[in-house]
Amino acid sequence: MNAMTIAVAIIDDHPSITWGFERLIETETPRMRPVGSAHDLAAGRELLRRTLPDVALLDLDLDGEHGAELIAEFADTPIRFLVLTGLRDEEMHRQAMRAGARGVLGKHERPETIVRAIGRVHAGELWLDRTSTGNLVDVLRRQAQPTPDPFASLTTRERQIVAVVLEYNGVPNKKIADVLGIGENTLRNALSTIYSKTGAANRLQLFALALRHPPKP
Missing domain, CATH: 1.10.10.10 (Winged helix-like DNA-binding domain superfamily/Winged helix DNA-binding domain)
Known part of the structure; x- marks a missing residue:
């Protein structure tokens, strides 16, 4: 296995979503590889502890549980979280970023965009669309x-x-x-x-x- 391969975990409460993203990431071998998936908070926690991925794709709404709890819990690890969501709730996005997420990405995005976002986040960069950037900067500016x-x-x-x-x-x-x-x-x-x-x-x-x-x- 290429030493530079990006290990990616997927946490989403819809098995069809995790399956699809695992297949997408497999197409990027050897640059990326999926290390597993989970569908709720407890299973996500166990997956992250067991695999310590480079990047975790994380849904914020895990069947009523808030995925941002995992971001805060693993803040002291090298894991970089990329929020993958169908929600347009800006407050939830802000909570995720305050907890330590490296970016917010809509599930509707094109496959190549998702792959590019994973690479950017792994490289230590942020991934935000213009609207999210403006909203988050405004909140951070007011709350500083x-x-x-x-x-x-x-x-x-x-x-x-x-x-x-x-x-x-x-x-x-x-x-x-x-x-x-x-x-x-x-x-x-x-x-x-x-x-x-x-x-x-x-x-x-x-x-x-x-x-x-x-x-x-």
Whole structure:
């Protein structure tokens, strides 16, 4: 098996849905492989503990149980959650993102879009459509805790990185790294330091902080 294969778990309360997504992911072998499926909260928890996948496709409504509980429960693991939902309840989407989901994807999306989203989330990026991005940024901006200047402790180079990340919000890390003239690993390490200094958990929250407190050059 290719060492870079992305292991994907599918958690949805409709067996026909999980079957379909497993078949879709199998078509991406060896780049991706399904590691199992579950149809309720308890089975999903057991599946995640047993397989520790790279990416988990997770339905928010698991026969009346809230799938976001799993996102919070596994927040300290390397698992990256991609919410796969037929619900258009923006509040549930926001709850999932606050819990730590890396993106929200509609079940109606084309197969190639779903595959692309899995790859992006695995690469450490966010996956949100324009509407979800606008709504989430607005909520994060309103709910952000008052702070004098979350960017005050950043170095000049870190401020340059933040400026490019904000300018190219939503594009892959590779593009941002190319613009900065650095490698992707260097960018990831720099972003990790920036997140630690500013209190942001990801690029979306960094964007929300910048809207509330525009960083100085």
